[in-house]
Amino acid sequence: MTQSSAAAARPQLTHINLARGFRGGERQTELLIRELAARGVAQRVVLRRGEVLFDRLADVANLERMPIGKPFALNARMVRGDFLHAHDGRGAHFAHAAHTLVGCDYVFTRRVDNAPSKSWATQRMYRQARGVAVLSRAIDRILQARFSGLATVRIPSACGEFHTSHPNVAALRAEFGGDCVVGHVGALDDSQKGQRDLIAAAHELSAVDAGWRFVFVGGGRDEAMLRELAGDNPAIRFTGHVDNVGDHLAAFDIFAFPSVHEGLGSALLDAMHAGLPIVASDVDGIPDIVVDGVDGLLVPPRDAVALADALQRLRDDAALARRLANAAGEKSLAYTAAAMADRYVRWYRTLGLDLGVADDIAAVDRSNEHNGDTRQ
Numbered sequence: 001m002t003q004s005s006a007a008a009a010r011p012q013l014t015h016i017n018l019a020r021g022f023r024g025g026e027r028q029t030e031l032l033i034r035e036l037a038a039r040g041v042a043q044r045v046v047l048r049r050g051e052v053l054f055d056r057l058a059d060v061a062n063l064e065r066m067p068i069g070k071p072f073a074l075n076a077r078m079v080r081g082d083f084l085h086a087h088d089g090r091g092a093h094f095a096h097a098a099h100t101l102v103g104c105d106y107v108f109t110r111r112v113d114n115a116p117s118k119s120w121a122t123q124r125m126y127r128q129a130r131g132v133a134v135l136s137r138a139i140d141r142i143l144q145a146r147f148s149g150l151a152t153v154r155i156p157s158a159c160g161e162f163h164t165s166h167p168n169v170a171a172l173r174a175e176f177g178g179d180c181v182v183g184h185v186g187a188l189d190d191s192q193k194g195q196r197d198l199i200a201a202a203h204e205l206s207a208v209d210a211g212w213r214f215v216f217v218g219g220g221r222d223e224a225m226l227r228e229l230a231g232d233n234p235a236i237r238f239t240g241h242v243d244n245v246g247d248h249l250a251a252f253d254i255f256a257f258p259s260v261h262e263g264l265g266s267a268l269l270d271a272m273h274a275g276l277p278i279v280a281s282d283v284d285g286i287p288d289i290v291v292d293g294v295d296g297l298l299v300p301p302r303d304a305v306a307l308a309d310a311l312q313r314l315r316d317d318a319a320l321a322r323r324l325a326n327a328a329g330e331k332s333l334a335y336t337a338a339a340m341a342d343r344y345v346r347w348y349r350t351l352g353l354d355l356g357v358a359d360d361i362a363a364v365d366r367s368n369e370h371n372g373d374t375r376q
């Protein structure tokens with residue numbers, strides 16, 4: 001069989017993401033698609049009509065974008081014969097519908113750390129998948145408790161390659177003056193991200209020392225509530241959604257991530273890649289990527305006092321902050337988009353989908369060493 005005929009006989013890899021908005025899961029979907037496209041892989045992607053991800057993928061080579069609307073299951077026949085990779089919950093249900101109606105093989109990535117529904121439909125969706133990728137040990141434990149013996153593989157998220165503009169960074173630093181800038185990037189959703197605890201820590205620290213600045217990058221459902229909690233404290237700033245996240249990361253001195261629950265926390269990987277010292281919650285998937293005292297500081301969730309103490313500790317001990325930041329930057333090299341794609345390519349191959357591209361086994365093994373995963 002020639003190389004071209006082998007490619008023609010190979011099932012089409014079709015990604016599915018039916019989430020609304022553009023959050024971490026959608027960015028990870030984009031990173032994987034772009035990395036595979038750069039390796040010459042022809043792909044398709046099923047998306048909710050009118051969503052941000054559809055437009056963001058417009059320039060990707062060898063990618064067919066397929067927008068759909070409700071009811072999603074009625075579109076299942078459009079992926080007949082494809083190998084499906086769902087990246088969100090609605091997408092996973094669509095993939096299962098396609099499996100039921102037209103016999104597609106499917107896998108999906110589980111990104112969240114809440115327990116799945118006990119419904120009959122959800123159980124069938126998990127049991128009939130060829131496999132489930134999880135971001136962290138915490139997610140895997142939850143799934144194994146619900147579906148004993150489920151075939152899972154741990155593939156962590158990737159850090160993004162944010163562009164920075166030196167003039168923009170300089171302008172931000174000039175705006176902040178000589179203050180110690182604590183940054184946070186994420187959807188303003190306090191029930192998950194714990195931002196009210198960072199606001200409480202900001203009030204505590206800035207009441208004693210005016211040389212603090214706390215910057216919240218992102219928007220979301222709790223923005224009005226969080227702004228009300230911040231009050232008229234000049235040390236606290238909300239930027240809303242920004243396109244230049246990299247510029248803000250480069251202008252921060254410390255990155256705070258006080259999540260209440262977190263499947264993994266790809267924003268942490270971005271902060272690590274930017275070379276920032278980190279204070280994060282010791283919860284769920286976060287300890288998979290941040291080791292307390294080695295490449296960041298971990299504090300209990302919903303503990304604003306401990307959060308404030310850790311931030312003060314980093315400000316007072318420049319050598320500690322520098323050591324943690326350097327270690328975090330080095331660790332982030334194992335979490336590039338290329339490393340994530342390598343692991344997915346390798347996993348697909350074990351399930352019978354050979355994309356015809358090589359994966360960097362050494363990079364995969366290095367990532368395993370960093371996150372403690374010994375399974376392939």
